Amino acid sequence: MKRxxxxxxxxxxxxxxxxxxxxxxxLYIDINAPGGKRMPIAVADVVxxxxxxxxxxxxxxxxxxxxALTDLFDLVPPxxxxxxxxxxxxxxxPLSFPGWKMIGxxxxxxxxxxxxxxxxxIEMRLYDATQGTLLVGKRYTGxxxxxxxIVHRFANEIVYTFTGVRGVFGTEIAFTARSGKSRGKELxxxxxxxxxxxxxxxxxxxxxxxxxxxxxQWLAYTSFRTGTPIVYLRNVxxxxxxxxxxxxxxxxxxxxxxxxxxxxxxxxxxxxxDIYRVRVVGGAVEKVVEGWGLEVxxxxxPDGRRIAxxxxxxxxxxxxxxxxxxxxxxxxxxxxxxxxxxxxxPAGDRIAYTVRSGGRFIVxxxxxxxxxxxxxxxxxxxxxxxxxxxxxxxxxxxxxxKRDYSALxxxxxxxxxQRTLVSxxxxxxxxxxxxxx
Amino acid sequence: MKGTISWKWVxxxxxxxxxxxxxxxxxxxxxxxxxxxxxxxxGEAPVKEAPPAPAAVAPAMPPAASPGVAVTEEKMSxxxxxxxxxxxxxxxxxxxxxxxxxxxxxxxxxxxxMLIEGHCDxxxxxxxxxxxxxxxxxxxxxxxxxxxxxxxxxxxxxFGKEKPLDPGHDEGAWAKNRRAHFVLK
Numbered sequence: 001m002k003r004x005x006x007x008x009x010x011x012x013x014x015x016x017x018x019x020x021x022x023x024x025x026x027l028y029i030d031i032n033a034p035g036g037k038r039m040p041i042a043v044a045d046v047v048x049x050x051x052x053x054x055x056x057x058x059x060x061x062x063x064x065x066x067x068a069l070t071d072l073f074d075l076v077p078p079x080x081x082x083x084x085x086x087x088x089x090x091x092x093x094p095l096s097f098p099g100w101k102m103i104g105x106x107x108x109x110x111x112x113x114x115x116x117x118x119x120x121x122i123e124m125r126l127y128d129a130t131q132g133t134l135l136v137g138k139r140y141t142g143x144x145x146x147x148x149x150i151v152h153r154f155a156n157e158i159v160y161t162f163t164g165v166r167g168v169f170g171t172e173i174a175f176t177a178r179s180g181k182s183r184g185k186e187l188x189x190x191x192x193x194x195x196x197x198x199x200x201x202x203x204x205x206x207x208x209x210x211x212x213x214x215x216x217q218w219l220a221y222t223s224f225r226t227g228t229p230i231v232y233l234r235n236v237x238x239x240x241x242x243x244x245x246x247x248x249x250x251x252x253x254x255x256x257x258x259x260x261x262x263x264x265x266x267x268x269x270x271x272x273x274d275i276y277r278v279r280v281v282g283g284a285v286e287k288v289v290e291g292w293g294l295e296v297x298x299x300x301x302p303d304g305r306r307i308a309x310x311x312x313x314x315x316x317x318x319x320x321x322x323x324x325x326x327x328x329x330x331x332x333x334x335x336x337x338x339x340x341x342x343x344x345x346p347a348g349d350r351i352a353y354t355v356r357s358g359g360r361f362i363v364x365x366x367x368x369x370x371x372x373x374x375x376x377x378x379x380x381x382x383x384x385x386x387x388x389x390x391x392x393x394x395x396x397x398x399x400x401x402k403r404d405y406s407a408l409x410x411x412x413x414x415x416x417x418q419r420t421l422v423s424x425x426x427x428x429x430x431x432x433x434x435x436x437x
Numbered sequence: 438m439k440g441t442i443s444w445k446w447v448x449x450x451x452x453x454x455x456x457x458x459x460x461x462x463x464x465x466x467x468x469x470x471x472x473x474x475x476x477x478x479x480g481e482a483p484v485k486e487a488p489p490a491p492a493a494v495a496p497a498m499p500p501a502a503s504p505g506v507a508v509t510e511e512k513m514s515x516x517x518x519x520x521x522x523x524x525x526x527x528x529x530x531x532x533x534x535x536x537x538x539x540x541x542x543x544x545x546x547x548x549x550x551m552l553i554e555g556h557c558d559x560x561x562x563x564x565x566x567x568x569x570x571x572x573x574x575x576x577x578x579x580x581x582x583x584x585x586x587x588x589x590x591x592x593x594x595x596f597g598k599e600k601p602l603d604p605g606h607d608e609g610a611w612a613k614n615r616r617a618h619f620v621l622k
Contacts, residue, residue, distance in 0.1 A: 121480075141480030150479055176563075183600060206599050209564060222567075228594060229567075250571035250595040252564040266568060268595070271526075271575025273568035294568040310565055316524065317565055338524070340562035354562055361560075386562065403606045429563055 039162055041067065042076040042105035042129075044085045051115030059111055059122070059151055065193060066155035066169045070394075071417060072162065076105045085110045090123060100129040107135070109158070120144050124154040126161060135161050148195065168192055168390045172434045173397050174200070174210035174219055175408060178427040185427075187221060189236070192390070192397075192410070192433070194421050200234070209252040209430050213280075214260045216435045220244065220253035231265060233280065245278055247285070254298035254309070255344075256280075264288065264307060266296035275309055289322060289329065299342045299351070306368070308332070308342035308351050319353050321368055332370035341386050344368075345393045350413070352376070352387035352396055363387045363398050365413070376415035386429060389413065391436035397421060399429050516542075518602075518616035519577050523558070526572040528580050532617075536577060539619055540584035547590075550622040553577050555595040556602070558611035563597055570595030577617040592622075 043060040052058075060078070067073045080103045083096050090112050100108045111124045125137040136157050140150045152170030159167030171192050176185045187200035187207045201207040205225040212219060219234045231245035231253050245251050248267040254275070255264055262277040275289035275298045289295045293313030300307050305324060310317050319333040319342045333339035338356035345351070350365045362378035363385065377384040382402030389396055393413060400407045400420075407423035408431050422428060516539050519532035528536065543549055555574030557566040574593035582588050602618075603610035 138481055146479050153479070153481070185599060206596070208567075208599070224596075249575075249593060250567045250597070252567055254564075266564060268568055268571040268575075271572045271579075271593070273571065294565065294572060296564045296568045297562065310562075312524075312565075317561075338561060340565050356561075404604075 038072060038074045039107055040074045040076055040104050041107040041109065041158075042081060042100055042103070043067075043078075043109045044081060044083075044111075045078065046111040046113055047085055047087050047090070049087070049112065049114035051113055051120075055113050055115075055147075059113060059147075060109075062148055062151040063109065063155055063158075066152060066167070067158065069169075069193060069419075070159065070167070071412060072159065074104075076103055080104075087112065090125075094132070095127060097127070097129045097132045105129050107158075107162075115144060118143055120147060120150070122147075122150055124151075124157075126158055148191075152193075165392050165394075166436055168392050168395070168433075168436060171391060171436060172196075173388075173408065173421065173431050174212065174434070175422070175431040176208055176210065176429050177422075177425040185429075187219065188422075188425070190408075190422055192421070197422070200236070210432050211253045211255050211263075212432055212434045213256050214258055214435055220256070220263050220265075222252055231263070233263075244280060244283070245276075252296060254296075254307075255300045257300055258302060258304040264298035264300055266294075266298065266309075275307070288324065289320075297341055299344045301344050301368070302346055302348045308344055308353075308368070310340050310342065319351065319366075321351075321370075330370065332366055332368065334373070343388050343396075345389045345413070346391055347393050350393075352389060352413075354385040354387070361385045363396065374415075376413065377409070377411055377418070384409075386431060388431050388433045390433050397431040397433055399431060401427075514619045514621075516619040518613075518618050519573075520612060521573055521615040521617075523560070523611070523615065524569065526569065526576045528576050532577070533580065536580050536584065540581050540586050543581070543586045543590055547587075549590060551581075551591050552620040552622050553581075553591060553593045554600075554618040554620060555593065555597075556600060556614055556616050556618060557598045558614040559598050559601060559606070560611065561598070563599070567595055567597035570597045573615075573617050 043064050045056045046059040048056050064075050068075060082099050082103060089095060089110060095108060106129050108127045108129050111122060114121045120143060121141050123139045126135045128135050138154055138157060142150055149170055155169040156167035172189050173192060174187060174189050177188050178185050184204040185206050185208060186202060187210050188197065189200055190197045203225045205223060208222045210219045210221045217236060219236055220231060222229050222231050229251050230243055231251055232241045233244050234241045244263055245265050245267060248269045250268040251265055253263055253265045261280060263280055264275065264277045266273050267276050273294045273296050274287055275295045277286050277288050289309060291311060291313050293311045295309055295311045297310045298307045306321055308319055308321050311320050314335060316338055318331050318335060318339050320329045320331050322329040340354050342351050342353045351368055352363060352365045354361050355364050361383035362375055364373055364375050366373040377398055379400060382400055385399050387396045387398045395410050396413050397408055397410050400409050406428050408421040408428055409418055410421050411418040517535045519528060519535050543551060553574040555570030557570050574595055578591045578593055581591060601614045603613045
């Protein structure tokens with residue numbers, strides 16, 4: 001055992017020596033420089049072995065759509081491509097890199113797919129067109145139903161190669177929507193690319209406040225399906241459920257500790273909501289914040305040491321930060337108006353929240369010490385609310401509402417780029433972005 | 438109040454017993470829980486990665502664990518709603534009058550049980566409104582108790598902003614929606 005570990009370590013060191021790029025991602029794109037250089041990339045038609053010929057453009061389309069969701073790439077249009085990729089390019093034949101350079105591509109993606117019965121095999125490669133070197137190559141196997149998820153994974157590899165930060169393709173957003181003419185609300189999940197929309201609950205009651213566990217396997221949420229609110233944990237794959245918070249009156253989960261062992265929730269007792277945490281296994285309950293005001297919406301920091309939460313102890317709802325187990329809480333919103341729904345960024349450096357400004361609700365972000373507050377999403381004709389960070393911290397999902405119209409939108413966390421994720425589902429709310437995949 | 442506290446002790450007691458019974462499994466997290474079938478893997482090579490992505494790319498969602506109780510249209514009440522100001526839970530003058538009528542009824546009908554629903558208008562965050570609705574319902578309950586209604590005859594539930602009486606988006610609709618609603622059980 002010891003010997004094989006030693007051998008493995010030796011091989012790893014040798015690999016580092018021979019291929020230093022293995023140690024650190026190549027930082028071609030500085031993601032901290034908004035409006036900085038974008039990587040011109042060509043995604044060639046995929047070679048289809050046995051299988052559906054439409055995959056030849058279908059796979060590059062999924063990949064290109066992913067890359068276009070970021071602000072990082074310029075896609076060289078397929079009509080400009082001048083080399084046809086063949087199976088030979090996967091067994092030693094070099095691509096004509098000068099040709100790809102000539103049409104403006106600095107990076108080239110090629111792929112090969114084979115579908116045999118219920119078995120899908122996909123090989124994808126990313127080349128540096130200037131150096132003519134393979135940057136990353138992956139071979140995936142799965143079922144035809146996993147095609148999109150496989151392509152998302154390679155898109156994440158590409159983003160990682162160029163930025164050093166994993167992409168968020170294949171992650172999902174849980175949210176609530178009023179179902180048709182029913183007065184109830186159901187939970188839904190949608191891919192961050194707007195695909196794969198599906199209904200999670202179907203009981204025509206109120207199903208509210210979905211929150212992901214850190215491993216992305218569970219959703220905590222409040223359901224009224226028995227007539228009184230109870231917080232459940234639901235396994236997203238199997239649908240298995242267990243009760244996790246039963247005591248008290250109104251209740252809403254806020255978020256999990258990073259180790260997944262605690263669920264933080266606002267729970268009312270005798271009309272007064274305080275913040276508790278409940279052990280997911282065993283059910284032990286601890287009060288974390290108490291006071292005469294309404295304390296709700298706990299959002300744990302990524303290191304698990306602090307929470308941001310809402311309290312109206314000062315007369316109106318405001319955002320506060322508390323270190324777990326230490327007396328004292330600090331207000332970080334400015335004390336005016338109405339500030340709610342804090343969401344801590346994955347890097348821990350910002351807290352997004354909703355604030356009422358000039359009669360409208362807008363999304364703002366602030367440093368955890370209350371400094372450097374910035375407005376990031378607002379609309380002159382409607383309200384922007386309920387922000388939740390993507391796992392890479394580069395985007396926020398939030399609700400946009402204008403009278404009877406409501407939608408989920410995604411924007412870059414500096415507010416520069418926005419797109420509609422879900423609309424036409426009626427009254428949508430409480431979006432929560434899943435952890436990375 | 439008393440009921441709530443004793444319930445909480447029951448929960449705590451159960452939790453303690455449950456904790457003791459799983460003492461040796463304390464380190465377990467949500468990850469290892471549940472009845473989830475092992476996900477089919479997406480194979481990937483040559484670089485070995487941490488566990489492959491879960492297979493469930495678009496699983497057919499199994500039905501909820503229990504069939505559930507459908508929420509019906511709001512039950513008509515013989516009592517007026519108690520209305521509130523924006524982001525407030527004080528029972529105002531006209532609300533106190535309504536509470537007086539409700540208190541008289543409950544004192545005459547000693548078997549009657551009253552559910553007080555707390556509601557909010559659509560503005561603001563759902564979680565905060567859920568807690569605010571609970572505070573409104575509790576404020577009405579407390580006032581009824583001060584009028585001599587036995588606490589045992591009363592219960593509360595908050596629907597936050599989820600069940601507006603008027604679906605409009607103006608102050609007229611909002612004023613109707615910020616309410617405590619009486620439902621005889």
